[in-house]
Amino acid sequence: MKEQIKEFIDYIENQKNYSKNTIKSYKEDLFQFYKFLKDEKIDDFGKVEYESLIKFIGKLKSQNYKEKTIARKVASLKSFYKFLSLRKYINKNPCLLLTSPKVPERLPNFLTYDEISKLLNISGKDNWQFLRDKAILELLYSTGIRVGEIANLKIDDINFVDEVIKVKGKGKKERIVPFGKYALNCLIEYIEKRPNKNEKYLFLNKYGKRLTERSIERIVKKYSLISGINKRVTPHTLRHTFATHLLEKGADLRTVQELLGHERITTTQIYTHLTVEKLKEIYDKYHPRNK
Numbered sequence: 001m002k003e004q005i006k007e008f009i010d011y012i013e014n015q016k017n018y019s020k021n022t023i024k025s026y027k028e029d030l031f032q033f034y035k036f037l038k039d040e041k042i043d044d045f046g047k048v049e050y051e052s053l054i055k056f057i058g059k060l061k062s063q064n065y066k067e068k069t070i071a072r073k074v075a076s077l078k079s080f081y082k083f084l085s086l087r088k089y090i091n092k093n094p095c096l097l098l099t100s101p102k103v104p105e106r107l108p109n110f111l112t113y114d115e116i117s118k119l120l121n122i123s124g125k126d127n128w129q130f131l132r133d134k135a136i137l138e139l140l141y142s143t144g145i146r147v148g149e150i151a152n153l154k155i156d157d158i159n160f161v162d163e164v165i166k167v168k169g170k171g172k173k174e175r176i177v178p179f180g181k182y183a184l185n186c187l188i189e190y191i192e193k194r195p196n197k198n199e200k201y202l203f204l205n206k207y208g209k210r211l212t213e214r215s216i217e218r219i220v221k222k223y224s225l226i227s228g229i230n231k232r233v234t235p236h237t238l239r240h241t242f243a244t245h246l247l248e249k250g251a252d253l254r255t256v257q258e259l260l261g262h263e264r265i266t267t268t269q270i271y272t273h274l275t276v277e278k279l280k281e282i283y284d285k286y287h288p289r290n291k
Contacts, residue, residue: 001034001037001043001044001045002034004045004084004089005027005030005031005034005080007087008026008030008080008083008084009023009026009027009030011083012026012079017172017173018170019148019170020148021148022170025072025076026076026079026080029072029073029076029077030076030077030080032073033056033073033076033077036056036059037052040052040055045081045084045089045090046084046089046090046091046092048094049094050094050097050098052094053077053094053095053098057070057073057074057101060073067101067102070100070101071100071101074098074099074100074101075100077095077098078095078098081093081094081095082095108236108237108240108243108244108270108271109231109232109237109240110237110240110241110243110244110245111229111231111233111237111238111241113245115227115229115231116141116238116241116245118227118228118229119137119141119223119224119227119229119233120134120137120138120141120182122134122137122223122226122227127193128190128193128194128195129206131186131189131190131193131194132190132194132203132204132211133219133222133223134186134190135183135186135187135189135190135203136150136203136216136219136220137219137220137223137238138180138182138183138186138187139165139179139183139186139187140220140235140238140239140242141183141238141241141242142179142180142182142183142242143165143167143177143178143179143183143242143259144177144238144239144242144243144246144259144260145165145167145177145239145261146169146170146235146236146239146261147213147216147217147234147235147236148213149167149168149169149261150203150216150235151203151210151211151212151213151216152168152201152210153165153167153201153202153203154200154201154202155191155200155201155202156200157202158187158202160184160187160188162178163178163179163180163181163184164176164177164178164179165177165179167261169261170261170263173261175258175259175261177259195208196208196209203216216235217234217235220233220234220235220237220238221233221234239260240271242259243256243259243260243268243271244271246259247271253265253268253269256268256271
């Protein structure tokens with residue numbers, strides 16, 4: 001059974017080009033299911049019945065897993081069993097009737113124009129680390145790229161003339177994203193003073209090596225606190241802010257989808273809820289017949 005899980009992980013990594021985080025989640029979910037089957041004295045994925053799947057989900061609920069986490073684990077099982085079926089490892093697929101729990105829609109957290117202005121107008125020491133941090137903040141807001149994407153940016157990915165970057169996103173798919181003059185100036189200042197000029201990665205730590213995703217998250221948190229923003233701010237908050245502000249200023253959904261690297265437009269549509277709320281707020285405030 002373990003071999004079949006490993007074969008599936010190899011398949012999604014090398015043939016489907018899934019992201020590292022997705023692969024890690026699938027692996028955790030499937031080995032958790034494998035342990036559950038062992039406890040149930042089931043020694044073959046082909047012997048699993050629909051009732052066993054329901055029992056597994058029930059156990060997750062009893063352990064207080066969130067609906068979103070359970071939905072992801074169900075998706076992992078469905079993908080895995082589809083793979084087993086295609087490879088003829090099983091005769092019937094017990095996941096065909098399995099449905100994911102309904103996940104309550106949660107609107108993304110984003111910064112107001114005043115808050116993003118506070119964050120980007122921070123001042124600090126005139127050293128390469130501060131210039132790096134400022135460039136990271138500007139680039140995250142200017143492009144809306146993911147924390148994993150900015151951590152893996154290389155110098156060669158930046159076109160300083162056309163003011164665009166080449167981003168390798170989920171599933172190793174590449175896209176071109178423009179960035180603004182503020183981000184350009186911050187990048188140039190940082191690159192001129194950064195250590196280890198031979199390192200191919202753009203953002204470096206104090207040892208002259210690639211900055212990790214976790215370090216970038218700490219940088220964003222540090223400056224949001226310094227700026228006095230009274231909400232939790234992460235690199236993903238800046239991604240949400242980028243998308244929301246574009247839509248509020250009139251950008252079309254397809255363009256924002258392309259810039260964010262979303263495979264499905266339905267993923268991008270969640271931001272329209274935010275802009276509709278903004279429109280309603282303006283209407284309520286200014287329309288003479290709404291007094």
